[in-house]
Amino acid sequence: MEDKANKAWTDLIQEYQIDNAIKQHGEFIIQAKDIKKYREPRLMAKWDSSESLPTILKKSDINILPVSRSAYVLSNFKLYQPFPENDINTVKYVPPLPLESIDFNNLSTESNAINAMLITGILDDFLGTNNTVETFNGRMGTNDFSFTVNLTNGGKRQVDVQSAQLEIDGGFENDDSIIIMEAKNVPHPDFHIRQLYFPYRLWCERVRKPIRLVFSQYIDSIYHLYEYEFAKEDDYSSIHLIQQRNYSFQSSAISWDDIQRIIDSNSPEIDDNYDDTSIPFIQADLFTRLISLIEQLDKVPNMTSAEIASSMEFDIRQASYYSSAGEYLGVIERPLRGHSQLSLTGIKLMRLKLRERRLELIKLIVRHNIFHDLLSQIIDTGEFPSREAIIDRMRRYNVCKDATTLYRRASSVSGWLRWIVTLPDTTEEFE
Incomplete structure (x- = not known):
């Protein structure tokens, strides 16, 4: 609940004088054990869209990033990427396959939506590739890495990460590339870039093939797919949109x-x-x-x-x-x-x-x-x-x-x- 998180962050900001620390030093490192005195860290530090941020963090212009499994950095970071206006009215109709174990009209979970996208060839069509298969997903740990990120005042700041935890909804491979996907079944106006950037940095160290990054929103029986890339590997804020397309298993043609x-x-x-x-x-x-x-x-x-x-x-x-x-x-x-x-x-x-x-x-x-x-x-x-x-x-x-x-x-x-x-x-x- 936002109220509990908001009260906990209000108390933390006051106890540790986080506002003043950021003004003086540009950032504040907080330990998970200190957050836990007020509330579980997992409920206090993972805000996948800017609108879900506790009110006190919005008012204080503070955002949070994990820097290890036990610590977080707070600063005036710009961490969210707005989705573009979905003014693409073309929806590709995809005939569902005659399978009994998946209901193409009721894809109730993000994993079901990913499975349906893969087996019907939607992902290959979107990427312009063939024979894409799922090869990894779930929780993983990063290696040590550093990056720069934009601040709300127009500057930049370096962040150093030491073995932070991340979660990947879908990881795929084909002859040409590795694909990392973040999937949501609820709409938001923006997303936390960390959801793509941390997995991207991890797999940059593991593979030689190019990495492609896909964000999927399955909303109202329609896939809204967005492909992003980072212009600079070590610049969190260099993200930009490559393409977007829409797909559905149901004809939605309305005149x-x-x-x-x-x-x-x-x-x-x-x-x-x-x-x-x-x-x-x-x-x-x-x-x-x-x-x-x-x-x-x-x-x-x-x-x-x-x-x-x-x-x-x-x-x-x-x-x-x-x-x-x-x-x-x-x-x-x-x-x-x-x-x-x-x-x-x-x-x-x-x-x-x-x-x-x-x-x-x-x-x-x-x-x-x-x-x-x-x-x-x-x-x-x-x-x-x-x-x-x-x-x-x-x-x-x-x-x-x-x-x-x-x-x-x-x-x-x-x-x-x-x-x-x-x-x-x-x-x-x-x-």
Whole structure:
């Protein structure tokens, strides 16, 4: 839970005067045993996306890296790489194989998603190679190595590592290269570069073949694959994107005509008036993250806010926001305080194929006046509404009172609309 980690880091920063140490010396080395006095180090030092960082670390502009199995370095490091805007609408349709031991429509774990990607040839297609096989994965230890990393003030700092621990989701080899993969089944706006860099440095010392680095996000039945490389082996911050592509085992082709038909045949029935509804207006910017939560609740029928936060790799506050967003759509219900489960509508939704499920989600969204109006406007004008236009429409429907909250929730409206307008895609056949 973020609150526990935040309190523990607040106490640690105060006890060891970490802020002052970083200002004076540029860094602070903390031992795992000192962290453990407050909380288990594994729960205090591994933040795979910047949004999962405890609030005190964000406010203090502090990030953390392992430098051994028993110590960490804290400084004003820039450690996260944002994913590019996924504006590539082309999705390659990959026919699933007639296998009984794997359900291509229900790849519930990261390892299942990797297996399916490998056996169907998706990874080979993405890399432009043949005969790629999995050869390693799991926890490993690095050798000793050093690197430079960018700081938030524009400078650089050297970090020296002595046998730190790492974990690799998938390691592969073919005639041309070694491939290291990090895989996630929940969406995030960025990732901790360490997840690729530490394995990269380890295997640079072990093999002669070139190393290729792949990050996979399997979200809403679609693989979003990204290939990265480091321009300089000893520069953590030299990471850059090489290519990105999308794949799916289900046809997801949705046209603007499909969306227009939904608009025409579904009159809005919910006006979101602040004074008349018990369900708060949405404050959940990433619609794909709501879909991931629905998928999680389909696997685990009832989850607490803490379990949702842990599974989705975000904090308790976001768990509440996204559960509320599911209530707003009518796919999640919370019969007990702090507990979430799928409603009957949510259960039926998850029994649909990808294309039909997405169309049903659009129907549920446009039941609300504000989305029906704004989506109709997008179709009529061909232009996406500005933040100010969204806020004006929210005021018209008396969505919320506070000006700051209004502005913040406009981001969620924009995020949900963007999810819809990027659905019309070009589906390519897989060869």
